[in-house]
Amino acid sequence: MSRQQTPRSVMARMAMRCACVGAMLSVLLPAGAQAVDKHAEGKHAEPAGSVTFDRVVAVVNRQAILESDVEDEIQLSILDPSQNARDKMTEPQALERLISRALIQQQIRQEDLPATEQKPEAIESRISQIRSDLPACVRAGCKTDSGWKAFLAEHNLKPQQVEDYLRHRIEILSFIELRFRQGIRITPEEIETYYKGTLLPQYPAAQTPPPLQEVSSRIVEILLQQRVNQMFDTWLSNLRKQGQVEVLDPALETANPNGSQGATKE
Numbered sequence: 001m002s003r004q005q006t007p008r009s010v011m012a013r014m015a016m017r018c019a020c021v022g023a024m025l026s027v028l029l030p031a032g033a034q035a036v037d038k039h040a041e042g043k044h045a046e047p048a049g050s051v052t053f054d055r056v057v058a059v060v061n062r063q064a065i066l067e068s069d070v071e072d073e074i075q076l077s078i079l080d081p082s083q084n085a086r087d088k089m090t091e092p093q094a095l096e097r098l099i100s101r102a103l104i105q106q107q108i109r110q111e112d113l114p115a116t117e118q119k120p121e122a123i124e125s126r127i128s129q130i131r132s133d134l135p136a137c138v139r140a141g142c143k144t145d146s147g148w149k150a151f152l153a154e155h156n157l158k159p160q161q162v163e164d165y166l167r168h169r170i171e172i173l174s175f176i177e178l179r180f181r182q183g184i185r186i187t188p189e190e191i192e193t194y195y196k197g198t199l200l201p202q203y204p205a206a207q208t209p210p211p212l213q214e215v216s217s218r219i220v221e222i223l224l225q226q227r228v229n230q231m232f233d234t235w236l237s238n239l240r241k242q243g244q245v246e247v248l249d250p251a252l253e254t255a256n257p258n259g260s261q262g263a264t265k266e
Helices: 006-014 067-079 089-111 120-133 134-138 143-156 159-181 188-202 214-242
Strands: 032-036 052-060 063-066 244-245
Touching: 006 067, 032 089, 063 067, 067 089, 089 159, 089 214, 089 244, 120 134, 120 159, 120 214, 134 143, 134 214, 188 214, 188 244
Parallel strands: none
Antiparallel strands: 032 052, 052 063, 052 244
């Protein structure tokens, strides 16, 4: 499951490859087509009065995942530093991420962990990091407001979607760190290797990448998460083996549901 790639925000983000959370219902819906007024929900707005038929494609412990959630996940994947922007995420990969996130969030609720409400300034800080450091954003000139708006429009994203994505990601990252991260040590040599071998190649030749000292703390987060993912994968695999996950669309099945792509737990 481990994923790697990118600078600052990219890194905090990668630290959770298990995490971006799409709009998932918390009640079990009947299999097959389910009518959902997405205009009212604020997703994929369509002409007033129109009704979009949304399909339930998977059920995770009585929590439904819709076809539209999969579509949203694919759109949001552009913000994932561990996702190569040139390789579009597939629907099975997107569904695996959603399943992983649903399992994690359910575990958070089950363990009744203290709420980790993210302050607006924390979310804004992450967005600022994405705009300045995410390779895809650097190429699009996201540092300027006009560049950022153009980037979001190009990828059919709304500011609120991005904020919700980051908020849920941080919540899941906090849970993963609390449960699995303690005792892991990252060496300076590992940080430098990641910087030179993974981060620098992502920047255009004409673009000056951030210096190592400026992004080293973010690289540590990514490398820590890679280690955590190894332990996390086993834990997540055990949750799935309990027979609580059902994929209703055979076309979205993956050959290795517990493999690296599925746990991008962000």
